[in-house]
Amino acid sequence: MLLFVVLVLLLSIYFFLKKIQKKNGLDKFPEPDPHPILGHVSLVTSTREVIDVSMQLIKNYGKTVKLRIGPTFFSIRTALLTVDYHLIEFILSGNKILKKTENYQFWKHWLGQGLVISDGDYWKKHRKILTPAFHFEILKEFVPVFESVGDVLIENLAKCEGTPSCDLDPFVTLCTLDIICETAMGTKMNLQSGKNSDYVRSVKETCRIAVERVLSPLRFFDSTFWLCRDFYRQKKELKVLHDFTHNVINSKKNNKSIDKNIKRPAFLDLLLKFSEDENILSTEEIREEVDTFMFAGHDTTASGICFTLYCLADHPEVQKQVLQEQQDLFGEEKNPVITYSELQNMKYLEYVIKESCRLYPPVAKIGRYTTEDTEFDGCLIPRYTNIMLFIYGLHRDPDYFPEPEKFKPERFENFDPSIPYAYIPFSAGSRNCIGQRFAMLEMKSIISKIVRHYEIKPTSPRHEVELSFEGVLKSANGIKVVLKKRP
Structure with missing residues (x-):
């Protein structure tokens, strides 16, 4: 009985998160196949890989790439990697998105x-x-x-x-x-x-x-x-x-x-x-x-x-x-x-x-x-x-x-x-x-x-x-x- 309740709960969370993800519009952006547990965190394992991996992602998926942080099943924490001039202009020329990312902390x-x-x-x-x-x-x-x-x-x-x-x-x-x-x-x-x-x-x-x-x-x-x-x-x-x-x-x-x-x-x-x-x-x-x-x-x-x-x-x-x-x-x-x-x-x-x-x-x-x-x-x-x-x-x-x-x-x-x-x-x-x-x-x-x-x-x-x-x-x-x- 407990197992059944857990399964129902997990499925409910899954469909809820999928609904949020579709609603938020990030599905418009392409993404690599994520790791089921780590999402895309495992793509980079050292500081020497950051530039090469990022360049490869842009080359393979386009000027803006969607990345997931953490387990795919639960992940609503997402990131965008971008070289899109228009998105960059939108962010930097305005005063709406001024907060730095979490990594700066x-x-x-x-x-x-x-x-x-x-x-x-x-x-x-x-x-x-x-x-x-x-x-x-x-x-x-x-x-x-x-x-x-x-x-x-x-x-x-x-x-x-x-x-x-x-x-x-x-x-x-x-x-x-x-x-x-x-x-x-x-x-x-x-x-x-x-x-x-x-x-x-x-x-x-x-x-x-x-x-x-x-x-x-x-x-x-x-x-x-x-x-x-x-x-x-x-x-x-x-x-x-x-x-x-x-x-x-x-x-x-x-x-x-x-x-x-x-x-x-x-x-x-x-x-x-x-x-x-x-x-x-x-x-x-x-x-x-x-x-x-x-x-x-x-x-x-x-x-x-x-x-x-x-x-x-x-x-x-x-x-x-x-x-x-x-x-x-x-x-x-x-x-x-x-x-x-x-x-x-x-x-x-x-x-x-x-x-x-x-x-x-x-x-x-x-x-x-x-x-x-x-x-x-x-x-x-x-x-x-x-x-x-x-x-x-x-x-x-x-x-x-x-x-x-x-x-x-x-x-x-x-x-x-x-x-x-x-x-x-x-x-x-x-x-x-x-x-x-x-x-x-x-x-x-x-x-x-x-x-x-x-x-x-x-x-x-x-x-x-x-x-x-x-x-x-x-x-x-x-x-x-x-x-x-x-x-």
């Missing part, structure tokens, strides 16, 4: 309600508060930091001279971490010199844990995550990160001699000044935004710099034009005093960076989450749907980028303004990257400095990158080139 232990994660009125308030901190007049003052920290990078890269291969990633990542520490917190960390290694370790471990939680059913849910060793590792590393930021904040707050008209204010200085003047940001809110800037501002720019240098190694004719632009600006001087205006005048280098970020967007996917039923193109997308905007795939769509696999910086000389959502390495719309101008200036500063000092060549045999989506696009086997010092 894995960063919440570190970043709290920082700008990357928060939503609703809280996000709108903080976005409005933080926007003035990225005014070009303030960005100008950061250029000397880019330059001085970049000089240390050049010294460190000298270790690679005469070697058959140089993995750029560890060198560049420490450089961008040093830059972000000094610009975000006003603190020189000297990470490139081997100091504060505990902080570097904690950043790496915290990022690793957050990324791996996405791919692990046991670690995915907070209710079971505590059973894993990484739960306790994360607590240890977060204490290091939070203690460091709190100590810097308290030190600045207690320093009564702080000049509020300081010529080169760090991001933290601006937040503290605004908080004191307006009394609307708590110490914890300031900590969350500074940590968010630390997280979002180092790995992304490191990825952009490394992949651009990798592309330059493969395209000597492009590298020659980048060098020529530098010589037109500075002659044969390898260590000129760079200004904001001169960085702005590096137009061809900007095209090169944009093309690299098209082929290898630092943030290859972004996610949004529907909080209410939403109609798009005659289809009802129900609330609680995760929508993954696959930027890597969108950037390789031949409808918008002829010969999409080719590295052609000149395509950005006259990019079609009628398709603003076809190229979105910094996202777009109201939730676009608040620090995109900062990132472009930093990448120009570092890449131009390296090109002036070194000829970048491919390894022999040529190093093939193994793309890995770790929140930020990386190469699992490094980004290896040959560096030859210029005379």
Whole structure:
């Protein structure tokens, strides 16, 4: 009798869920055959598979693919993977779907309600508060930091001279971490010199844990995550990160001699000044935004710099034009005093960076989450749907980028303004990257400095990158080139 009741209940649930799924319109989108227990979660088992599997899904099923999360029988949790320009434009150009997907919550232990994660009125308030901190007049003052920290990078890269291969990633990542520490917190960390290694370790471990939680059913849910060793590792590393930021904040707050008209204010200085003047940001809110800037501002720019240098190694004719632009600006001087205006005048280098970020967007996917039923193109997308905007795939769509696999910086000389959502390495719309101008200036500063000092060549045999989506696009086997010092 009990078995009969259970069967009836299960059948009732099944037909109810089927009815919901048909009503919500997601049946319009094609989907791969799901696993009966895992749905489509089992399609990706490591970060190295994310890009290739996503590209294969788009190739096999079309520009928008429906995916199920969890057991097929019960699953009403669905996701859409899309490179459809019109759906992406609909999402990014409006203010209806602003909430980030559930995966972003894995960063919440570190970043709290920082700008990357928060939503609703809280996000709108903080976005409005933080926007003035990225005014070009303030960005100008950061250029000397880019330059001085970049000089240390050049010294460190000298270790690679005469070697058959140089993995750029560890060198560049420490450089961008040093830059972000000094610009975000006003603190020189000297990470490139081997100091504060505990902080570097904690950043790496915290990022690793957050990324791996996405791919692990046991670690995915907070209710079971505590059973894993990484739960306790994360607590240890977060204490290091939070203690460091709190100590810097308290030190600045207690320093009564702080000049509020300081010529080169760090991001933290601006937040503290605004908080004191307006009394609307708590110490914890300031900590969350500074940590968010630390997280979002180092790995992304490191990825952009490394992949651009990798592309330059493969395209000597492009590298020659980048060098020529530098010589037109500075002659044969390898260590000129760079200004904001001169960085702005590096137009061809900007095209090169944009093309690299098209082929290898630092943030290859972004996610949004529907909080209410939403109609798009005659289809009802129900609330609680995760929508993954696959930027890597969108950037390789031949409808918008002829010969999409080719590295052609000149395509950005006259990019079609009628398709603003076809190229979105910094996202777009109201939730676009608040620090995109900062990132472009930093990448120009570092890449131009390296090109002036070194000829970048491919390894022999040529190093093939193994793309890995770790929140930020990386190469699992490094980004290896040959560096030859210029005379």
